[in-house]
Amino acid sequence: MSDQLERLVKEWRDAQKAIDQLTPQQRGKDSKPLDRLIEAHNALIKFADETLG
Amino acid sequence: MSGVLVLGPAERARIDEAVTAARANPMPWEAGEMIADGSGTTSLDLDERKGNVAEIRHTYPPQHITLGTYRIAISFEQQPAGLFRHLSISSAQKGRVPGLEVVIMVLEAFDFSGWPLQRPNRTWMEEYQPGHHAFNVLELEP
Numbered sequence: 001m002s003d004q005l006e007r008l009v010k011e012w013r014d015a016q017k018a019i020d021q022l023t024p025q026q027r028g029k030d031s032k033p034l035d036r037l038i039e040a041h042n043a044l045i046k047f048a049d050e051t052l053g
Numbered sequence: 054m055s056g057v058l059v060l061g062p063a064e065r066a067r068i069d070e071a072v073t074a075a076r077a078n079p080m081p082w083e084a085g086e087m088i089a090d091g092s093g094t095t096s097l098d099l100d101e102r103k104g105n106v107a108e109i110r111h112t113y114p115p116q117h118i119t120l121g122t123y124r125i126a127i128s129f130e131q132q133p134a135g136l137f138r139h140l141s142i143s144s145a146q147k148g149r150v151p152g153l154e155v156v157i158m159v160l161e162a163f164d165f166s167g168w169p170l171q172r173p174n175r176t177w178m179e180e181y182q183p184g185h186h187a188f189n190v191l192e193l194e195p
Contacts (some may be wrong), residue, residue, distance in 0.1 A: 048056050048122050
């Protein structure tokens with residue numbers, strides 16, 4: 001796994017973990033964790049599109 | 054390879070939770086037969102879907118998991134032959150579908166019988182959003 005992909009996967013996992021630790025009420029009050037996960041997810045997709053073909 | 058499958062201990066723990074939750078709310082046959090396609094086709098587009106899939110899926114929602122750039126939905130369905138495990142896997146990238154190597158790894162993670170499947174089953178491609186197709190696997194539970 002390339003360093004770039006390793007960083008992207010780590011960020012995706014960390015963002016997912018941060019979401020999992022929140023209650024539904026907390027998720028509703030603060031959009032930042034979800035925004036972070038979406039950003040990490042989109043970065044993985046961008047990597048797949050641009051690097052993996 | 055055109056996607057990134059992330060599948061480690063943390064993801065397997067989330068899979069176990071999803072399977073447990075899905076098993077707790079199986080779709081009964083009375084609901085399933087309203088949307089079941091009896092033609093034996095291996096490909097289903099949005100305009101070919103039968104019945105109100107959205108409404109029934111709202112009542113018996115699949116559990117959703119994202120594994121990297123792959124989206125998974127897992128559910129259980131009662132049918133005349135018994136309880137079936139239903140997995141749907143798609144790519145978050147529009148116009149892409151998962152490769153066989155990804156499908157095989159995900160099926161293993163969700164405790165299907167392997168590839169080729171060993172128990173009564175059906176597989177098909179289904180369009181679930183415009184331009185997004187999912188590979189679907191339905192297999193009878195032991």
